[in-house]
Amino acid sequence: MTNTVVKIEMSGNRYNAWDFEGNKLTSDISTSTRKSAFEAGMALEKREGKGGRTYWWKVPMSEFEATAAPVIDLSGIDVPEDHAEMLNFIHSSYKLKPVGLVMKELKWKYLVRGAVRGKNILMTGPAGCGKTMAAKSVVNALDRPDFYFNLGATQDPRSTLIGNTHFDKKKGTYFSESLFVTAIKTPNAVILLDELSRAHPDAWNILMTVLDAGQRYLRLDEADGSETVPVAEGVTFVATANIGNEYTSTRVMDKALMDRFTIVEMDVLNDEEEYGLLTYMFPHVDPELLKSVSEIANSTRVESRNDSGRVSSGISTRTSVEMAGLMYDGFGLDEAAEVTVYPQYSEDGGMESERTYIKQLVQKFISDGSSDDLFNENEIENANGETS
Numbered sequence: 240m241t242n243t244v245v246k247i248e249m250s251g252n253r254y255n256a257w258d259f260e261g262n263k264l265t266s267d268i269s270t271s272t273r274k275s276a277f278e279a280g281m282a283l284e285k286r287e288g289k290g291g292r293t294y295w296w297k298v299p300m301s302e303f304e305a306t307a308a309p310v311i312d313l314s315g316i317d318v319p320e321d322h323a324e325m326l327n328f329i330h331s332s333y334k335l336k337p338v339g340l341v342m343k344e345l346k347w348k349y350l351v352r353g354a355v356r357g358k359n360i361l362m363t364g365p366a367g368c369g370k371t372m373a374a375k376s377v378v379n380a381l382d383r384p385d386f387y388f389n390l391g392a393t394q395d396p397r398s399t400l401i402g403n404t405h406f407d408k409k410k411g412t413y414f415s416e417s418l419f420v421t422a423i424k425t426p427n428a429v430i431l432l433d434e435l436s437r438a439h440p441d442a443w444n445i446l447m448t449v450l451d452a453g454q455r456y457l458r459l460d461e462a463d464g465s466e467t468v469p470v471a472e473g474v475t476f477v478a479t480a481n482i483g484n485e486y487t488s489t490r491v492m493d494k495a496l497m498d499r500f501t502i503v504e505m506d507v508l509n510d511e512e513e514y515g516l517l518t519y520m521f522p523h524v525d526p527e528l529l530k531s532v533s534e535i536a537n538s539t540r541v542e543s544r545n546d547s548g549r550v551s552s553g554i555s556t557r558t559s560v561e562m563a564g565l566m567y568d569g570f571g572l573d574e575a576a577e578v579t580v581y582p583q584y585s586e587d588g589g590m591e592s593e594r595t596y597i598k599q600l601v602q603k604f605i606s607d608g609s610s611d612d613l614f615n616e617n618e619i620e621n622a623n624g625e626t627s
């Protein structure tokens with residue numbers, strides 16, 4: 240429904256009325272009305288009064304400009320009514336990202352966009368790179384009912400995702416539905432499926448129909464024709480999966496399940512980003528120490544990406560944050576590394592082991608930091624001798 244709004248232009252001593260399409264409507268409007276609108280710098284809108292009588296009412300010039308909005312043919316494109324609002328939300332959403340979460344603007348906006356568009360989102364990346372943190376942050380940013388399930392921690396997917404059958408002397412056999420069933424019945428819910436990659440394969444099977452855009456239902460029982468629960472309108476799933484270099488050998492998620500998701504890959508931080516994060520989180524810790532932590536972590540990441548590298552995985556941001564936390568509590572770099580980093584690396588292979596490599600790397604930073612001595616081979620040997 241478009242209403243007629245005209246703009247008055249003066250030509251000679253006449254006040255002409257034009258609509259946006261260039262139709263001249265001067266003769267429909269009395270001279271005094273046109274003159275007064277022109278003088279007030281306002282547009283005129285055609286309105287209908289009691290008994291069908293039409294009259295022209297002064298409205299702000301913006302009303303005239305609004306009728307000038309280009310008409311785009313949207314047939315065939317799935318554009319929601321409040322598309323403008325959605326666009327605005329997505330593109331101004333970076334301010335909703337917590338300062339303490341390091342994530343590039345494009346990735347964050349892509350994540351928010353997927354969520355408001357009702358996509359199933361899968362955050363991927365190696366362990367400890369911020370997947371859970373990002374997923375929780377986007378859930379918080381959305382102001383919608385939210386539910387959290389850690390699928391990596393469930394031993395019994397059936398009871399977590401579907402529910403349990405109980406027996407009671409009075410009531411007989413009855414079914415109590417899981418929180419997950421409540422979640423999928425909640426319109427516009429955002430459902431976090433954390434550690435989906437570590438879930439039991441039964442969980443993946445149960446989720447197949449739930450996550451399929453063409454099905455979107457949960458079957459309460461294995462049997463064909465058994466009761467199903469439809470996924471409510473507007474429900475969004477945000478899952479996380481540890482998928483990084485070091486995970487290629489372990490159980491990889493089913494391809495069919497992966498296909499049901501829009502993948503948002505979390506970037507692993509570089510040394511600058513990590514240093515920025517650590518100084519933001521621990522402003523009272525010696526920045527030189529934090530610099531060492533971020534450089535050590537970064538070196539291991541670079542090394543792990545190298546085919547002939549000495550380590551198979553890099554130190555995660557989670558571990559860097561833990562190390563910085565220990566330093567905040569008065570532990571030294573060597574001590575922090577000994578309790579948080581070394582246990583993650585295998586000792587197999589002795590001097591050629593991953594652990595030896597990491598120890599040498601850390602030792603280099605300790606030497607650099609604590610004295611003017613130049614790092615030399617002897618020192619490494621000694622360092623190794625002490626701890627292994």
Ligand SMILES: Nc1ncnc2c1ncn2[C@@H]1O[C@H](COP(=O)(O)OP(=O)(O)O)[C@@H](O)[C@H]1O
Pocket residue numbers: 339340341342364365366367368369370371372373479508516556557558560
């Ligand atoms: N990109 C990041 N930005 C900020 N903090 C991070 C980031 N990645 C990891 N961390 C830190 O590491 C911790 C673990 O992150 P988490 O989201 O649980 O990792 P993931 O789910 O990928 O294993 C967080 O609590 C945070 O302190």
Ligand SMILES: [Mg+2]
Pocket residue numbers: 370371372433434479
């Ligand atoms: Mg996680």
